[in-house]
Amino acid sequence: MxxxxxxxxxxxxxxxxxxxxxxxxxxxxxxxxxxxxxxxxxxxxxxxxxxxxxxxxxxxxCLLLPSTYSLQQYRGRKRNLKRALTKQERQERRLKREAKEAERKKYTFMQRIQISRMKHMTSISEQFPGRLNPAKEAHLPDKPTTNIFIRSAYKTQYYSVSEALQMHREMQQPSIYNNPNAHIRLRMELNMTTEKKTKMVADSEELVPIPYPFKHNEKRTILAFAYEQHNRDAAVEAGAEIALGPDMIKKIIKGMFRIDDYDFCVAHTDMASSILPLRGILRSRFPNKINGGLGDNFQEIIGKFKNGVKLSIRGDPIMPIWGLCDTIIGRLKMNDDELKANIGAVIEALCKHRNPALGPFINRALLMVIPGDAHFALDVNPFLPIPTEQEIEKIEKRMKKKKKGPESAKIDNPEALSSSADA
Known part of the structure; x- marks a missing residue:
């Protein structure tokens, strides 16, 4: 318009x-x-x-326009919720409630906290490259037919120290990883069981002297105690940062001299009685015969603490029967004989923590390089201590005695049986 x-x-x-x-x-x-x-x-x-x-x-x-029956509300939904429960339904609810309460009372409050923590923890034995399980390799062939093979398709191949070192040196050449003087790492999987089923090998940490020292790029400060002045001078010449006499004991107790800056403490035998008041202050660093910090030859003692390798035994928190020991034994540029001697010294010190008559302490030993993931299993049988027949017999007798219960003791004692029958 x-x-x-x-x-x-x-x-x-x-x-x-x-x-x-x-x-x-x-x-x-x-x-x-x-x-x-x-x-x-x-x-x-x-x-x-x-x-x-x-x-x-x-x-x-229905996609064009909602149908009427889809919008219709069904009656009786709320009414069904208010209906009385049957006897069977009440019984099922009661059983579920009782089962839930029993599961809650199964563990204490602290046990539940520990279980929740354990779920988030990872087993140190299962960390790369994992732990050897011979049962999983039982169906695999023993040896590969060629020199190039898939490792998971065959059983674990064990090499000598020279063979493993040669393979590592080939991988660390300049055209590949270019680290010809890398640190050599020895990773040992341990069996922590002892004569008692409930007791395992205790965790420990110590310094092991090796016949062929190497540069570990780790600064270790040492505090020495000696009564005579010439012994204190010898300690400083051997590599100690400072050497103290008996007049400094009271000052340390009063806090006038700080000893927290020193990693290790050594002492001459003439100071063995004078340093006893420092036991609570030094704690694990207190020098004694066990850790090798007490002796007459400062040159040997300080050399051990300066150049020795750290040997730490750790139990698995998830699988207590398993353990792990990780240490550095040398560098790739060292001779094979020198590295063999270092490996032998480390394994000898390790095997002192468990009776060899109980069986092999080392489940598997891997030779690795830092940094890197390449690993080769070592044949450590030449380095393991061989138990005598007498030691094996003693262990077997002890195990048999522990297995015997009260019933077996009665059977072995006929007088006890006759007295009980008369009664």
Whole structure:
């Protein structure tokens, strides 16, 4: 209508009256036709909508318009929640509640905390490269047919020290890893069992003197105690940072001299009785015969603490019968004989922590290089102590006595049986 008004206004401005009437009549006819077409199209759309109402409720047309039955609320839902429980349902609920309460009372509060901590812990024995399990390799072939093979497809291959060192040197050449003077790491998997089933080998840490020292790039500060002045001078010449006499004992107790800056403490035998008041202050650093910090030869004692290798035995918190010992035994540029001697000294000191008559202490020994993941299993049988027949017999007798219970003791003692029968 706005278009017609605008056209009429423009036509009125014209001078020719006849021409005006002709244009107006044509515009009126055109407007009637447009109105007729719009009414027809509206009727067609309405008829289409009314005819489709019957079929829109079908599931195939649910995407076009929600059906009436999908919007209908089913009665009785809230009523079913308020209904009384049957005897069987009450019994099932009671049994579930009792089972949950029994599971809660199975462990104490501290035990539950410990269990939750253990779940988040990782076994040190299972860390790379893992622990050897011979049962998993029982079905595998013994030896590969070629020198190139997949390690997981065969049983663990054991090499001599020279063979393992040669393979490591080939991998550390300049064209590959380029670390020809890398530190050599010896990783030993341990069996921590003892004669008693409930007792395991205790965790420990010690310094082991080796026949062929090497640069371990570790600074170790040593504090020495000696009564005579010439012994104190010998300690400083051997490598101790400072040597103290008996007059400094009281100052250490009063806190006038700080000893926390020293990693190790050694003492001459003439100071053995004078340093006893320092036992509670020095604790694990207190020099004695066991840790090798007490003796007459300062050159030998300090050399051990300066150049010795750290030997730490750690038990597995998740599997107590397993253990691990990780240490550094030398560098790749050292001779094979020197490294063999160092390995022998470390294994000899390690095997003193467990009776060799109980069986092999070392489950598997791996020769590795720092840094790197390459590892080769070593044949350590030549380095292990061989128990005598007498030692094996003693262990067997002890084990048999422990296995015997009260019933077996009565059977072995016929007098006790006869007295009990008379009673």
């Amino acid at each position: 706005q278009v017609l008004d605008a056209v009429t206004a423009s036509v009125n401005m014209m001078n020719d009256a006849d021409w005006k009437l002709g244009v107006i009549s044509r515009l009126i006819t055109f407007g009637k036709g447009v109105l007729m077409l719009s009414s027809i199209s509206n009727g067609i759309i309405w008829a289409a909508c009314s005819s489709s109402r019957a079929i829109i409720g079908h599931p195939e047309f």
